[in-house]
Amino acid sequence: MQIKLWINNKEFNDDIAPDMLLLDLIRSKGFLSVKRGCETSNCGLCTVMLDNKTVLSCSTLAVRANEKHVTTIEGLEKEALEFGGFLADEGAEQCGFCSPGFIMNVLAMKNELKNPSEEEIKKYLEGNLCRCTGYMGQLRAIKKYLSRVKEGSYENS
Amino acid sequence: MKIVNKGVRKKDALALVTGKPVYTDDIAPNCLTVKLLRSPHAHAIIEEINTDKAKKVPGIECVLTYEDVPKTRFTTAGQTYPEFSPYDRAILDKHIRCVGDPVAIVAGWDEKSVDKAIGLLKVKYNVLEPILDFRKAKDNKIIVHPEEDFKALVDVGTDKDRNICASEVFEFGNVEEELKKCSQIIDETYHTKANHQTAMETFRTYTYMDTYGRLNILSSTQVPFHVRRILANALDIPKSKLRVIKPRIGGGFGSKQSSVSEMFPAVVTWITGKPAKIVFSRKESLTNGSPRHESEIRIRLGADDEGIIKAIHMDTLWNAGAYGDHGPTTVGLAGHKAMTIYNSAAAYKFNYDVLYTNTMGGGAYRGYGATQGFFALESAINELAARLNMDPTELRMKNMLTQSQVGNKLPTYYNEELKSCTLDKCLLRAKEMIGWDEKYPCRDMGNDKVRSVGVAVCMQGSGISNVDVGAVEIRLNDDGFYTLMIGATDMGTGCDTILSQIAAECLECELDNIAVNGVDTDTSPYDTGSYASSTTYITGMAVVKACETLKNKILDEGARLLGLNSDDVEFNGKEVFSLKENKSISLKDIGNNSLVGFNNYLTASASNYSPTSPPPFMAGIVEVELDKLTGKVDIIDYAAVVDCGTPINPNLARVQTEGGIVQGIGMTLFEDILYDENGRMMNDSFMQYKIPSRIDAGNIRVEFESSYEPTGPFGAKSIGEVVINTPAPAIANAIYNATELNFRELPITAEKIALKMLERNNI
Ligand code: FES
Ligand code: FES
Numbered sequence: 001m002q003i004k005l006w007i008n009n010k011e012f013n014d015d016i017a018p019d020m021l022l023l024d025l026i027r028s029k030g031f032l033s034v035k036r037g038c039e040t041s042n043c044g045l046c047t048v049m050l051d052n053k054t055v056l057s058c059s060t061l062a063v064r065a066n067e068k069h070v071t072t073i074e075g076l077e078k079e080a081l082e083f084g085g086f087l088a089d090e091g092a093e094q095c096g097f098c099s100p101g102f103i104m105n106v107l108a109m110k111n112e113l114k115n116p117s118e119e120e121i122k123k124y125l126e127g128n129l130c131r132c133t134g135y136m137g138q139l140r141a142i143k144k145y146l147s148r149v150k151e152g153s154y155e156n157s
Numbered sequence: 158m159k160i161v162n163k164g165v166r167k168k169d170a171l172a173l174v175t176g177k178p179v180y181t182d183d184i185a186p187n188c189l190t191v192k193l194l195r196s197p198h199a200h201a202i203i204e205e206i207n208t209d210k211a212k213k214v215p216g217i218e219c220v221l222t223y224e225d226v227p228k229t230r231f232t233t234a235g236q237t238y239p240e241f242s243p244y245d246r247a248i249l250d251k252h253i254r255c256v257g258d259p260v261a262i263v264a265g266w267d268e269k270s271v272d273k274a275i276g277l278l279k280v281k282y283n284v285l286e287p288i289l290d291f292r293k294a295k296d297n298k299i300i301v302h303p304e305e306d307f308k309a310l311v312d313v314g315t316d317k318d319r320n321i322c323a324s325e326v327f328e329f330g331n332v333e334e335e336l337k338k339c340s341q342i343i344d345e346t347y348h349t350k351a352n353h354q355t356a357m358e359t360f361r362t363y364t365y366m367d368t369y370g371r372l373n374i375l376s377s378t379q380v381p382f383h384v385r386r387i388l389a390n391a392l393d394i395p396k397s398k399l400r401v402i403k404p405r406i407g408g409g410f411g412s413k414q415s416s417v418s419e420m421f422p423a424v425v426t427w428i429t430g431k432p433a434k435i436v437f438s439r440k441e442s443l444t445n446g447s448p449r450h451e452s453e454i455r456i457r458l459g460a461d462d463e464g465i466i467k468a469i470h471m472d473t474l475w476n477a478g479a480y481g482d483h484g485p486t487t488v489g490l491a492g493h494k495a496m497t498i499y500n501s502a503a504a505y506k507f508n509y510d511v512l513y514t515n516t517m518g519g520g521a522y523r524g525y526g527a528t529q530g531f532f533a534l535e536s537a538i539n540e541l542a543a544r545l546n547m548d549p550t551e552l553r554m555k556n557m558l559t560q561s562q563v564g565n566k567l568p569t570y571y572n573e574e575l576k577s578c579t580l581d582k583c584l585l586r587a588k589e590m591i592g593w594d595e596k597y598p599c600r601d602m603g604n605d606k607v608r609s610v611g612v613a614v615c616m617q618g619s620g621i622s623n624v625d626v627g628a629v630e631i632r633l634n635d636d637g638f639y640t641l642m643i644g645a646t647d648m649g650t651g652c653d654t655i656l657s658q659i660a661a662e663c664l665e666c667e668l669d670n671i672a673v674n675g676v677d678t679d680t681s682p683y684d685t686g687s688y689a690s691s692t693t694y695i696t697g698m699a700v701v702k703a704c705e706t707l708k709n710k711i712l713d714e715g716a717r718l719l720g721l722n723s724d725d726v727e728f729n730g731k732e733v734f735s736l737k738e739n740k741s742i743s744l745k746d747i748g749n750n751s752l753v754g755f756n757n758y759l760t761a762s763a764s765n766y767s768p769t770s771p772p773p774f775m776a777g778i779v780e781v782e783l784d785k786l787t788g789k790v791d792i793i794d795y796a797a798v799v800d801c802g803t804p805i806n807p808n809l810a811r812v813q814t815e816g817g818i819v820q821g822i823g824m825t826l827f828e829d830i831l832y833d834e835n836g837r838m839m840n841d842s843f844m845q846y847k848i849p850s851r852i853d854a855g856n857i858r859v860e861f862e863s864s865y866e867p868t869g870p871f872g873a874k875s876i877g878e879v880v881i882n883t884p885a886p887a888i889a890n891a892i893y894n895a896t897e898l899n900f901r902e903l904p905i906t907a908e909k910i911a912l913k914m915l916e917r918n919n920i
Contacts, residue, residue, distance in 0.1 A: 032176075032178035032183040033175075033176025033177070033178070034176075035180075035357075035358075035407075037357045037358075037359075037439065037843075038439040038842065038843040039438055039439055039440065039842065040439070040842045040843050040844040042842070042843035042844055043357065043843055045357060072176070073175060073176040074175075074176060077175055080174055080175045080176070081171065081174070081175060083174075084170070084171060084173075084174025084175060085171075085174075087170075087174055088166040088167065088170035088171065088174060089164075089166060089808075090808060090812065091164065091166075091167060091651065091806065091808035091809040091811070091812045092812055093167070093170055093173045093174050094408070094649035094650065094651070094812060094816065095173075095356070095357065095358065095405070095406065095407045095408040095648060095649025096169070096172075096173025096174070096405065096407070096649065097180065097356075097357040097358045097407030097408060097649075098357050099173050099174050099176065100176035103174060103176075122851045122852055123852070125851060126850050126851060126852050127850075128851075129357070129843075129848060129850060130357070130851075131354075131355055131356060131357050131408055131410070131816070131820070131848060132357075132408055132649050132812075132816050133812050133815060133816050134812070134814075134815030134816040134817070134818055134819035134820075134854060134857060135815070135819065135851040135854045136812075136815040136854070136856075136857050137808075137811070137812045137815060138851075139851070
């Protein structure tokens with residue numbers, strides 16, 4: 001079936017199988033940051049934004065994105081670097097395979113929650129698994145990043 | 158030290174946080190998709206496979222069965238040749254030995270056709286009774302490996318007709334005699350289950366033929382050089398025909414120290430000449446990965462009334478599963494690492510049987526057998542403390558390795574000499590961090606909640622002594638930057654950065670002045686690979702040696718260009734100079750000159766091995782909150798103090814520790830590979846096989862009590878594995894301190910705790 005969508009503001013018109021998953025469509029267009037870590041919607045690696053709301057692209061049909069805007073980390077390089085710098089300073093991007101999905105959700109959280117507590121941060125990001133880091137370094141990076149956001153160091157995205 | 162012992166960013170950090178396409182599946186172009194038809198039976202003989210219909214599906218390139226692939230036997234364990242793991246596997250075999258064993262390999266140009274073709278394969282099995290319980294495997298009438306061409310390269314006590322993959326008895330002193338003299342004996346049996354590494358990137362490999370007619374393998378592996386040998390064996394082709402490349406990989410933790418996925422696309426490409434790729438689903442990675450071996454360890458621990466340990470006996474059963482990957486070697490660590498911590502006993506015995514069954518074959522998982530051994534022995538130590546009514550930290554201080562034992566020989570550790578140890582400081586600091594004296598053993602919080610603390614100590618090694626080899630080459634280029642060529646495999650652990658830090662320290666330059674890359678067996682110097690906690694210690698020392706040589710060459714070349722004697726010049730990282738003659742030449746000029754005419758191009762290489770494997774140490778103290786009604790255990794706080802010698806990069810060492818502890822928490826509280834009565838793994842998805850989320854992890858605090866290891870680069874020992882060994886015994890101890898119930902089987906689920914408490918209350 002025919003669909004039209006934008007990935008990182010680039011328009012794509014495509015004829016796709018009705019059962020195609022958004023994850024596979026995005027990767028087939030060369031946005032390779034988006035990863036698959038499971039088949040059961042449990043890991044969060046495939047997180048992207050669909051019209052400014054995060055979704056798991058592994059369990060979203062591509063047709064759902066018809067007439068919509070998809071954003072991956074390739075489209076948010078500046079923000080990814082802003083937060084990613086804190087992650088790097090903790091050494092908390094180990095293998096990095098979970099990073100794109102995790103960072104998408106961190107950026108969404110930044111826009112959604114004002115002054116989240118540690119518990120709220122953990123709850124918000126619970127669906128993003130990471131097997132390497134034990135999560136502590138990620139939490140340190142998030143806290144440092146959010147306090148910089150609060151100081152108004154970055155323009156709003 | 159300027160760069161060593163600094164928490165610098167990983168050299169690949171910004172590529173990773175911006176999602177750059179650096180992993181196997183990102184690099185593989187359009188190629189054949191390879192998938193496997195897997196057996197639904199745990200034990201069977203394939204009588205017939207009808208591939209006619211499958212082959213006719215449009216887009217299908219090939220369908221391979223056991224009749225189409227080489228029949229040589231090999232091991233998929235990534236180990237130094239001759240491997241201790243028996244050659245007990247074929248790419249495809251008529252004899253099915255576990256659920257999920259591959260039956261056919263299908264390759265086609267799109268995934269849908271491949272799925273369709275797999276659905277059209279007709280297989281007739283002669284289904285046999287499986288042996289699933291490793292306690293009953295020895296001398297069972299069901300034989301897992303009856304094949305004639307089974308081969309054990311090294312004598313590890315293999316007797317395949319009795320289902321024995323490996324067997325050994327080690328004794329020092331006379332345990333029976335010593336036990337007779339002991340007034341206190343703990344005699345208990347501990348059971349740990351198989352569990353998975355679950356690297357977020359599942360097993361995957363891309364293969365293609367290059368211009369020279371050689372088979373190229375791009376793979377998510379920890380052991381590129383071993384993969385070259387394994388595939389040469391599997392395909393029965395010369396090693397010279399193979400090239401293995403390791404890009405960035407999405408975690409390993411030992412799982413990729415076995416060659417799990419490589420052989421399938423490799424055989425397809427070798428037969429068809431076409432590029433091919435396999436990406437394991439999460440389900441396949443769970444049902445047919447390379448998990449930690451299940452173990453059952455009976456401990457007999459003898460002590461006097463003061464708590465002085467006199468004798469330790471570890472009687473060990475190990476479930477190899479269907480294939481012997483790492484079975485004969487992981488088991489050794491259970492005893493030799495665990496017992497060594499208590500070095501002052503008069504007698505030790507460690508005997509084991511590693512047994513074949515029809516469950517998934519095991520592999521290497523961080524800790525490599527030591528984890529199972531420490532759960533058993535540390536639990537027994539905690540039980541002894543309880544029996545003596547003694548604080549378990551005090552009991553340890555009386556018996557374990559401490560700073561004052563440096564210089565002593567370690568009889569259960571291949572008689573190596575202890576050259577560095579601050580375990581006593583680690584334990585004391587961990588107690589302080591958690592507030593042990595105020596919190597031990599427990600506090601009632603009201604609402605049926607109890608908070609309690611628990612303790613364990615552990616060690617690991619740094620590389621395999623006299624076996625592991627790390628070689629490096631370093632080159633001076635134009636403008637004076639260096640290329641560091643390594644064969645060690647960064648799997649997210651940061652070794653590319655850590656080894657570069659060591660080089661930059663030696664050559665007194667900025668980290669950015671060192672270029673480093675992934676592994677390519679054609680161009681990287683040989684390295685056994687990243688496992689056995691070897692990289693920083695073994696390969697790191699090779700870097701130190703190579704840099705020394707290169708520095709001397711730079712001095713010589715600089716002096717020659719200045720028309721001076723080498724003895725009269727110095728090198729400060731930026732220039733070669735002589736104060737006396739007031740002359741200097743910059744590194745940049747030396748580099749640029751080295752590429753011209755009769756000047757010398759400067760490179761240095763070094764290879765390193767170690768006659769010892771110095772142990773890193775760790776003390777772990779956990780505080781948990783236990784719900785007496787539901788049995789639920791929450792991790793409140795984890796104080797971890799590590800002696801890894803000099804941490805080359807403290808940030809990365811800290812994250813290694815945090816990551817290892819959380820994996821250990823998962824193993825302790827819920828991770829469990831469960832089989833039904835037919836040998837099928839029941840919890841084969843992330844929905845059911847739960848790994849810790851950030852809610853489960855609790856708060857973890859890590860500190861270092863660094864000793865200085867004289868044989869390591871800048872005093873470093875290893876960090877990667879020691880960090881997973883304390884959670885299981887420490888959490889079990891905390892649960893005991895909350896409930897006065899001993900749990901000797903992992904995982905210790907809420908359900909098990911609640912049931913046992915009910916049982917007790919009913920008596
Ligand atoms: S791939 Fe695991 S949640 Fe989408
Ligand atoms: S960094 Fe490896 S899974 Fe998160």
